[in-house]
Amino acid sequence: MGLSELTVERISRGLKAGEFGSEETVREFLRLAEIRSAKTGSFVEIYGQSALEEARASDERRRQGKALSDLDGVPVALKDNLLLAGKRAEAASAILRGYVSAYDATAVRRLREAGAVFLGRTNMDEFAMGSSTETSIHGPTRNPWDTERVPGGSSGGSAAAVAEGSVPAALGSDTGGSIRQPAAMCGAVGLKPTYGRVSRYGLIAMASSLDQIGPLTRTVGDAAIILKAIEGWDGADSNSVRLKPEWAVPERWTDGLKGVRIGLPKEYFSSELDPDIRGLVMAAAAKMEGMGAELTEIDLPHAKYALSVYYVLMPAEVSANLARFDGVRYGNRAEADDLVGTYRRTRGQGFGVEVRRRIMVGNYVLSSGYYGDYYRKAQQVRRLIVGDFRLAFGKCDLILSPTAPSVAWKLGGKADSMSMYLADIFTVSANVAGLPGISLPCGLSNGLPVGLQILGPHFSDGNVLAAAHAYEQARGPFGFPPPLEG
Numbered sequence: 001m002g003l004s005e006l007t008v009e010r011i012s013r014g015l016k017a018g019e020f021g022s023e024e025t026v027r028e029f030l031r032l033a034e035i036r037s038a039k040t041g042s043f044v045e046i047y048g049q050s051a052l053e054e055a056r057a058s059d060e061r062r063r064q065g066k067a068l069s070d071l072d073g074v075p076v077a078l079k080d081n082l083l084l085a086g087k088r089a090e091a092a093s094a095i096l097r098g099y100v101s102a103y104d105a106t107a108v109r110r111l112r113e114a115g116a117v118f119l120g121r122t123n124m125d126e127f128a129m130g131s132s133t134e135t136s137i138h139g140p141t142r143n144p145w146d147t148e149r150v151p152g153g154s155s156g157g158s159a160a161a162v163a164e165g166s167v168p169a170a171l172g173s174d175t176g177g178s179i180r181q182p183a184a185m186c187g188a189v190g191l192k193p194t195y196g197r198v199s200r201y202g203l204i205a206m207a208s209s210l211d212q213i214g215p216l217t218r219t220v221g222d223a224a225i226i227l228k229a230i231e232g233w234d235g236a237d238s239n240s241v242r243l244k245p246e247w248a249v250p251e252r253w254t255d256g257l258k259g260v261r262i263g264l265p266k267e268y269f270s271s272e273l274d275p276d277i278r279g280l281v282m283a284a285a286a287k288m289e290g291m292g293a294e295l296t297e298i299d300l301p302h303a304k305y306a307l308s309v310y311y312v313l314m315p316a317e318v319s320a321n322l323a324r325f326d327g328v329r330y331g332n333r334a335e336a337d338d339l340v341g342t343y344r345r346t347r348g349q350g351f352g353v354e355v356r357r358r359i360m361v362g363n364y365v366l367s368s369g370y371y372g373d374y375y376r377k378a379q380q381v382r383r384l385i386v387g388d389f390r391l392a393f394g395k396c397d398l399i400l401s402p403t404a405p406s407v408a409w410k411l412g413g414k415a416d417s418m419s420m421y422l423a424d425i426f427t428v429s430a431n432v433a434g435l436p437g438i439s440l441p442c443g444l445s446n447g448l449p450v451g452l453q454i455l456g457p458h459f460s461d462g463n464v465l466a467a468a469h470a471y472e473q474a475r476g477p478f479g480f481p482p483p484l485e486g
């Protein structure tokens with residue numbers, strides 16, 4: 001098995017045992033990332049030199065018996081909306097083209113302090129708005145399973161990079177599904193932690209009450225390793241939570257799912273669901289039942305409003321967060337004759353169509369005449385959705401569903417924004433309610449990966465990971481896509 005096929009866990013073990021060094025490992029991933037990213041556009045920048053320097057420093061620490069953690073020397077990639085001091089972070093937008101981060105995001109700093117090596121930054125939809133990684137200033141990312149298809153989004157670059165074997169782990173961000181949905185479409189594992197578990201400090205904000213940083217990896221065990229490295233309280237994020245010991249990710253996995261009650265929301269398995277996807281998800285549920293889980297049908301009566309709630313609240317927060325990019329305080333300025341003209345030109349030229357659409361919708365739903373009809377109403381329904389989950393988690397421990405209603409579609413295949421928004425139908429609820437959720441592969445439909453989503457109550461990330469791990473063991477290894485280098 002080549003170095004690039006190894007998981008974080010395996011690389012970490014190999015480094016510890018002196019089987020190979022970090023420099024050798026990083027060199028191999030850099031080589032493959034160059035070749036494969038040229039085919040898929042997974043990376044927007046590969047850090048050749050700094051990655052090798054970090055790898056050598058890691059090898060040196062190890063030689064002196066001073067390894068910083070199990071992640072010391074392991075390569076990771078970062079989505080283009082995460083700040084890494086001295087490197088560009090552009091959120092795939094013209095308005096931030098050339099922006100160099102002045103500091104590390106907290107999650108990034110924690111990886112640095114653990115000794116991880118930063119391999120590069122990955123492509124995304126502009127400001128994380130999208131489900132296909134097509135709205136980037138760098139052009140689209142392609143799905144490594146079929147380069148005529150999208151990788152999902154908005155963390156499509158991170159998902160493709162991991163799936164194609166260019167890097168063993170990457171960070172993404174998830175506001176309405178942007179970690180889980182691309183993971184599903186590329187055959188990777190993607191975890192959105194409970195809201196408040198991972199600090200948002202240094203993440204270029206999209207919608208602050210929904211945003212969460214999390215890992216994309218090839219295995220559930222690797223997602224757990226990365227989560228443990230990045231989670232925890234941070235004074236720089238006012239929504240950050242002090243983790244209680246009982247919320248910890250388990251140190252050891254127990255196989256089997258004895259007595260775990262798994263809820264299947266009947267609203268998510270409607271007759272319109274793609275029969276292949278239904279079949280694979282139900283087969284996964286049956287497998288889990290065979291491992292001791294109890295399956296129960298549950299109700300999420302307000303689930304049908306989740307998408308509408310999300311597409312009111314999210315743009316409202318987007319319009320507030322993106323107000324700072326005026327070409328004066330933040331963002332590349334496009335000069336005009338007067339100040340208002342400069343604002344107009346800066347924002348008109350700096351933001352793409354989808355970003356401008358959301359800013360306009362956000363301003364509309366927040367405007368005095370419509371606030372009550374839209375924004376306040378959406379907040380009220382948000383409470384109902386939270387209540388649905390609270391009731392459901394009285395009857396079950398975890399909830400199982402598909403991650404996405406379809407497999408990866410063809411590039412350009414969802415030209416109207418509404419059909420793109422519908423791709424988020426199963427993922428947005430977890431953000432609206434702040435719950436942890438994971439997506440992991442449960443099979444192929446016509447040669448394309450299908451994702452299984454597992455949701456849990458607040459701060460049950462450890463249980464979500466444990467159940468996903470148990471299923472993953474029973475499923476067996478999920479392979480790589482056919483080699484890209486032909």
Ligand code: GLN
Nearest residue numbers: 128130174175176177178
């Ligand atoms: N696809 C969703 C959207 O376009 C989710 C984006 C995200 O999670 N960042 O808003």
